[in-house]
Amino acid sequence: MSYAIITGGATGLGRSFSNLLADQGYDLVLVSRSLEHLAAAQKEIQAKYKVKVQIYVGDLSNRVFLHKFIEFVTPYDVEILINNAGFGHNDAFSLSPLDKELNMIDLNIKALHELLKHFYQVFKINGKGRIINVSSLAGFVPGPYASTYYATKAYVNSLTRAVAYEAKKEDSNVIIQALCPGPLKTDFFKNAGTNPMHYKKHPDAAARLALDSKKVIIIPGFKEKLAHLLLKVFPTALSLRFAGMGQKRKRAK
Numbered sequence: 001m002s003y004a005i006i007t008g009g010a011t012g013l014g015r016s017f018s019n020l021l022a023d024q025g026y027d028l029v030l031v032s033r034s035l036e037h038l039a040a041a042q043k044e045i046q047a048k049y050k051v052k053v054q055i056y057v058g059d060l061s062n063r064v065f066l067h068k069f070i071e072f073v074t075p076y077d078v079e080i081l082i083n084n085a086g087f088g089h090n091d092a093f094s095l096s097p098l099d100k101e102l103n104m105i106d107l108n109i110k111a112l113h114e115l116l117k118h119f120y121q122v123f124k125i126n127g128k129g130r131i132i133n134v135s136s137l138a139g140f141v142p143g144p145y146a147s148t149y150y151a152t153k154a155y156v157n158s159l160t161r162a163v164a165y166e167a168k169k170e171d172s173n174v175i176i177q178a179l180c181p182g183p184l185k186t187d188f189f190k191n192a193g194t195n196p197m198h199y200k201k202h203p204d205a206a207a208r209l210a211l212d213s214k215k216v217i218i219i220p221g222f223k224e225k226l227a228h229l230l231l232k233v234f235p236t237a238l239s240l241r242f243a244g245m246g247q248k249r250k251r252a253k
Contacts, residue, residue, distance in 0.1 A: 001051070003076045005029045007060060007115070008085035010037035013134060013184055016207035017082045022049035024211075026080065029073055031056045060085050061106035063114075070118055081119045083112045084134040088149035090247055101148045108152035113159065116176075120163065123174040130175040132210055133160050137182050137224055140231045144244030153180075157217070164216045178217055179210040182224045 004021040008014040009030035018028055022045050030053060032038050038055040045053050056072055058065040086108040089100055116131055123129025139157035143150025160178035167174045184203045206220040219225050231239055 001025050001027050002079035003027045003029055003054075003073075004080035004082065005031070005073060005078055005119075006082040006084055007031050007111075009082065010034065010041040010055075013181075013203040013207060014082065014084040015041060016203040017084065017132075017211070018045060018053075019049075020204075020207055020211055021080065021082075022051045022053075025051065027052040027054075027076075029054045029056065029076060029078070031058065031060065031069055031085070033057065033059050059107075060111040060115075061103050063106075063110070066111055066114060070115075078119065078122070079129055081115060081129075081131045082134065083115055083131065085111065086134065086152070088138075088146060090146045090149075092145055093147045096148065104148055104152060108149070109155050112156060116159070116163065120167070120174060120176070124170075124172045128173045131177070132218075133176075133178045135160070135178040135180045137180050137219070137227060138243075139178075139180060140228060141239045141243050142236070143247060144240060145247035150243070161216060175214075177210070177213070177215065179206060180217060180219050180224075180228075181206045182221060182227070 004026040006014050006017050006021070006028065009018045009028065010032045011034075014030075014032075018030060018041060022028060028045065028051065030038055030041060035057045038057060042053040042055050045051065054076075056069055058069065060066050060069065087104060089096055089104060112133060116133065119129065119131060123131070133156050135156040136153040138146070138150040139153030141150065157178055157180065160176055164176035167176050182201070184201050184206060201221065209220045210218050219228050234242075
């Protein structure tokens with residue numbers, strides 16, 4: 001069976017993708033910084049779904065590790081890439097730690113970009129493949145008090161749309177998509193410095209919708225679709241105000 005790669009695939013939304021793809025019969029390659037989480041996911045998924053699960057431990061924001069990971073997966077017959085690894089941070093731009101912001105850019109943008117480029121090229125040669133970049137509703141509006149995170153997701157949305165257009169025009173048979181959920185019930189809040197009470201929706205539904213969808217931009221949930229529609233019609237100044245108010249409410253006490 002072909003392999004699916006899920007970055008950050010041991011927990012949260014990534015784990016939801018891992019379970020669903022294993023249920024479809026895909027063997028998996030999971031990469032994460034936590035050996036504990038990866039080992040637990042490997043054991044549970046292999047026992048339940050009877051598929052092969054390869055794990056690789058490290059930080060994709062480190063380019064040396066990223067290149068080693070790409071070398072590691074080269075022998076596998078990869079058909080799907082879920083670019084899920086990423087994190088956020090909630091604070092005023094002037095107060096946010098620069099090292100954390102640059103690490104966020106390295107993971108949310110640079111690692112995603114390089115994996116997208118590498119596997120798009122591989123999939124074009126193979127004549128098939130699918131890449132889902134995990135983005136966010138945050139990618140549709142500037143986000144005061146989480147400005148760097150919102151900007152990274154705007155990059156992901158823009159890049160995905162452009163590459164998906166190229167893939168279609170080139171008749172490459174490669175599917176390029178972005179999943180743009182609202183807050184999900186994962187461990188995202190731990191790095192972001194936000195209150196977990198704002199993250200109530202289970203990630204399984206978002207992952208399932210993404211895998212079933214043929215759209216380039218995938219927005220799960222009625223409220224999220226409505227918010228996206230309103231962001232299209234609201235003046236930017238008003239969207240900025242609402243986004244800033246929302247981020248302040250999310251901040252951990």
